[in-house]
Amino acid sequence: xxxxxxxxxxxxxxxxxxxxxxxxxxxxxxxxxxxxxxxxxxxxxxxxxxxxxxxxxxxxxxxxxxxxxxxxxxxxxxxxxxxxxxxxxxxxxxxxxxxxxxxxxxxxxxxxxxxxxxxxxxxxxxxxxxxxxxxxxxxxxxxxxxxxxxxxxxxxxxxxxxxxxxxxxxxxxxxxxxxxxxxxxxxxxxxxxxxxxxxxxxxxxxxxxxxxxxxxxxxxxxxxxxxxxxxxxxxxxxxxxxxxxxxxxxxxxxxxxx
Numbered sequence: 001x002x003x004x005x006x007x008x009x010x011x012x013x014x015x016x017x018x019x020x021x022x023x024x025x026x027x028x029x030x031x032x033x034x035x036x037x038x039x040x041x042x043x044x045x046x047x048x049x050x051x052x053x054x055x056x057x058x059x060x061x062x063x064x065x066x067x068x069x070x071x072x073x074x075x076x077x078x079x080x081x082x083x084x085x086x087x088x089x090x091x092x093x094x095x096x097x098x099x100x101x102x103x104x105x106x107x108x109x110x111x112x113x114x115x116x117x118x119x120x121x122x123x124x125x126x127x128x129x130x131x132x133x134x135x136x137x138x139x140x141x142x143x144x145x146x147x148x149x150x151x152x153x154x155x156x157x158x159x160x161x162x163x164x165x166x167x168x169x170x171x172x173x174x175x176x177x178x179x180x181x182x183x184x185x186x187x188x189x190x191x192x193x194x195x196x197x198x199x200x201x202x203x204x205x206x207x208x209x210x211x212x213x214x215x216x217x218x219x220x221x222x223x224x225x226x227x228x229x230x231x232x233x234x235x236x237x238x239x240x241x242x243x244x245x246x247x248x249x250x251x252x253x254x255x256x257x258x
Contacts, residue, residue, distance in 0.1 A: 028085060028113035030121050031226045037118075038215040040126035040159065044208050047132050047158040054204070061203040062135050065196045069144055077194035078144045083120065083165050085113035091166075091191065092173055095183040098240055107236040108176070111229045112169055115220065119168025120161040122216035123209065127156035136199045143199035152200055160201045163192030163209025164216065171217045172230070176237055 048054040068074050080091075089100040089112050102109050134157040136143045143149055170188025174181035192209055195201035201209075220226040237243075 028110065028117055030118040031114055031220050031223045032118055032121070032216070034121070034124055036219065037122045037125070038212075038219055040123060040208075040212050040215070041129045043215070044126055044159065044211065047130055047202075047208070048204055050138065058135075058202040058204050061196050062139065062199070065199060066141070068197050074144065074197055076190075077197035080162070080166075080191050080194035081145045081148065081198055081200070083116070083162050085109070085116055088112060088116050088166065088169055092169065092184060092187060095180050095187055096173060096177055097180065105236055105240065107229070107232040111172065111176075111233040114226075114229065115172045115217070116165045116169050118220060119213045119216045120165035122168075122212045123159045123161045123164050126159055126208070126212070127161070129156075130158050131156040132158040132202075132205070134200060135196075135202055139199075141199065145198055145200070148200070157201055158205045159208035159212045160192060160195050160205040161209065162195050163201070163206045164213035166191030167210045167213035168217050168220075171214065172220075176230075176233055 048058060065077075068077070079087075089109055092112070093099045098105065100109050100112060134152055135141075136149060137153055143152075167188045170184050170191075174184045174188075177184065189210075192206045195206055195209075196203055
């Protein structure tokens with residue numbers, strides 16, 4: 001039994017390692033270890049089984065996704081299968097109002113890369129525990145990304161790592177640029193929904209992925225390294241936008257203490 005669990009663990013980590021290795025080459029790394037991450041098995045509900053009434057929504061969204069594939073939204077969903085730091089940075093650049101890249105915004109790019117890795121990594125506990133079968137495996141229909149199917153089939157569907165990646169980055173960028181928060185969060189939501197269109201995830205996987213991404217971001221805020229990187233990104237953002245970096249008014253705090 002232990003041998004089976006070890007094999008599952010390696011498979012769950014293996015597929016994510018492809019993007020992780022690419023990010024690591026640029027100096028990115030997760031802010032949290034698996035032990036530091038909130039344990040998604042303990043706070044998420046069990047994914048619905050095909051015999052559960054709640055699975056009907058998963059099936060309904062899946063069928064809608066099939067109908068969406070030939071449309072421009074389907075093309076966008078296929079592009080969103082990329083969860084590399086380069087793609088995620090480019091994906092949110094329009095909403096941020098400038099290009100996020102290692103050359104033009106190194107601090108913000110580094111933050112995005114590390115947050116993306118940490119957010120996706122936060123799904124590890126539940127993925128490894130449940131090893132839920134993906135839609136294309138259950139429905140016996142291909143995805144829009146056939147080259148990914150072999151790897152995906154050996155990686156648990158619940159929760160969606162792509163969704164956790166995109167949503168965690170959206171939350172952090174919305175904090176960095178509150179004036180654009182609605183556009184950023186809208187993109188973050190759409191990025192997760194793309195997984196149901198390509199046929200890689202059920203809707204309940206995506207919903208859980210957003211919860212996991214939120215939990216990861218909350219925990220990241222307790223990381224001194226994240227705090228330092230966020231401060232550097234805020235300073236770079238202020239310079240990029242021609243704004244002065246806001247400083248806390250200590251006098252207000254003193255008045256409150258009185």
